[in-house]
Amino acid sequence: MRRRLDPGWRPKLVALDLDGTVVPYGPAGTRPSLAVAAAVGRVIDAGVPVVVATGRAVPDAVDTAVALGIRGVELVCTNGAVVYDATEARITHRVTVDIAPAAAALAARIPEAVFAAERDPHGFVTTDGFHREFTVGREEVVDLATLVSEPVVRLVCVAPGWDAVAMGAVAAEVLDPAQYSWDLGYSAWLDVQAPGVSKATGTAMVCEDLGVDPADVLAIGDGTNDIELFKWAGWAVAMGQALEVVQDAADEVTDPVELDGCATALGRWFP
Template sequence: MRTPKLVVVDLDGTVVGHDTAHLRPSRAVVDALAAVRAAGVPVAVATGRALWSTLRTITDLGFTEGLHVASHGAIVYDIAVRRAVHQQHIDPAAAIAAYAAADPEVTFAIEYESRGWVTTTDFKRDFESVWLHTLDLDALGATRTPRLVARVPSLNPYGVGEARCPRAQAATDGARLDTTVYHAEVGFNGWTDVGPAGATKASGLDRVAHAYGVTAAETVVFGDSANDLPMFAWAGHAVAMGQAADSIKAAADEVAPSVADDGVAAVLRRWFP
């Protein structure tokens, strides 16, 4: 690929490791992304994270402007003006009922505006985030949201092993969601994100690229997980991180060193020394 006109990075497993606590990006990655921006090429984050968590790491990366994608494409956020320029929501009630029928141990959470998580009382709050109040299933289902989380017990570790948790995948298959309404992203460790139909990192990035006057073919993307596959297919050049599952690497045009070895920085130096 020639020098890209847009650089896109996932967060967890790409610029920081997978962890339940807040991690800061390395100096090598911060400097590499600064070199891209100094060359006049925009950098966008595309993450499955909720907005409040996304903004924390964007700040750590040194960004003060630009368009960024959160919640698997349901939100596009302009950091310079501190507001969402695109946002999609779902009515989660039907999805809640479908998952509850598919797996009796499922628990739920929703993104509440840009403020934090609202959960059922049995949802494990076992990672660092912003936790708000609890609701019963009826009240949770009546609350519009960019993202519903359906979580089942899992022995699949976060960020390693299979790209999709088998039990979460089974629950999602059993739920048989209406794909004209919902899009499900099955994660590593029992966690499935349910958002609006058509909302993926690729759909969010298509909006970002259009705003910058850049095509998908002129874009390089970095990622490590199953939710990165839509943007891998969309972009002109897709880079998988070295620690990613084989199925993710197989979908990429290139495999970088791992996140622990600053793989994003290593690849970007080719174009932005």
């Protein structure tokens, strides 16, 4: 996707992915670099809302939003399944799904798979052996039957020893798009959610509340879970290390996260 940008266009809202965009992947990826924090600060100082649009659950999203100085704007979490008002510490939108059929289908094809279910904004339940790279508040180890016993906002499936390509092939085969939407992380990490849920749907709700048109939104991200957001936003910027399919979905490509590409992209309008 390569649209022509009106020379006079300026974003009225900025939607930012976190991991791989604002911060690098990994356990240390909570605080942004000084350059990125300063760039986001200039956006905020210009009176333009900055919306976090992330696959993270609420606790992790809040930590980085605070580090960026974002206040008074709802956070789009869990790939759009949760919209959270950090000021009032409450969920304003939540989409759940019955994950039992998905978990059964994935477990049948991937015997070594481990699972987690995001039930509320404060933590996950997981099967034994599930390891997270980020803290997420409360976690409880349960058996698979208990994990799938109620609708949740997200099922996570991790396949030790698998790569993302193999995991994606299984997901495409066994997950009915009428029942589920799904996204892959940078490894064999699979997020399964309700159909139609995406960062775009969550960000659209925030924009509606703020009176911002999608055509006036700048979106920056690096993952396949950003593609729907890129299609929806007025202008989309992919990070330099993003997969080719993600870069192809964007209007332009900036530097990689290690080189503060997010700051570079924002500097075009907020020097």
